[in-house]
Amino acid sequence: MRVISKSGEYGLRALLHMASNQDNKGFFNIREMSEGLDISFHFLTKILQVLTQKGILQSYKGPNGGVGFLKKTEEITLADLVRALEGDDFFDKCLLGLPGCGDRQPCPMHAYWMGIRNNLKSEFETTSLADLGENTRLQHLRLIP
């Protein structure tokens, strides 16, 4: 079972790291992050690139460059992040993978999935990166495998 893809997981871990170490000057070096979180530098770069394209991060090239949040972490929900990393229809697709069906012609498991999915969605919609980052910081939680 893999609700979130590997790239999604990496992106999430990186942003969680950033959110819990915000005391810096605002920009984070990707190489340092990749080493600290034990993620391939190039792969992480590519993932964060997408997040800047989606307007969640901003980036700066050159010496002391890096990536930083574009919006406040209070204004970025976990749902936003997952949608950027996994696709806009993340919370609308069938968890089972079946295409083109819904409330009108549901399969026998639809009721279960709907419940689980809505639960997930509302939890994610109401959780900000700041919340998660604060948690991480206060509890000295780790982000590496």
Next chain:
Amino acid sequence: MRVISKSGEYGLRALLHMASNQDNKGFFNIREMSEGLDISFHFLTKILQVLTQKGILQSYKGPNGGVGFLKKTEEITLADLVRALEGDDFFDKCLLGLPGCGDRQPCPMHAYWMGIRNNLKSEFETTSLADLGENTRLQHLRLIP
């Protein structure tokens, strides 16, 4: 998002079909099923093969052969099925994909995942194939995409 792999989806759909058409002699022809459910015959064959190896189905070769349930559908839970199709640790692994962590050193999202996972697990543990099959039959639900 793909909670259940493609093979898992196919297996599930096939067994759901079987459970909702149990009035037959007990054995189902795989080719007919593959055509009815629009799944590649060879691929479905292999998936059902695994289920017979795992003791959920029994099979019969030769003319009028096929696959049938080994236990009563009342005694097969959705959880059993998913475990057979996706691995025994399906409900124990982290939905996020991170290895080797748990209650002792949780990541910031652990609480969310645990809730969602336990929810999922208990729903699946208490739902039998018979339940789902009956649903399907009574409501004329479809199993094809």
Next chain:
DNA sequence: TTTAATTCATACAAAATACTCCTAAATCCG
């Protein structure tokens, strides 16, 4: 202005997953 640091872009390689094909083994029927 040159040099170094850093993200951006793209192409390539490896691994995992999904799917196909072919032959063997079991069973039935004439």
Next chain:
DNA sequence: CGGATTTAGGAGTATTTTGTATGAATTAAA
């Protein structure tokens, strides 16, 4: 028995995902 049918098993192919390598573009600093 002999041929037809159907699942079993394994090997092979295609597609997607994950990861690597390389070079260009941008910025800072010497």
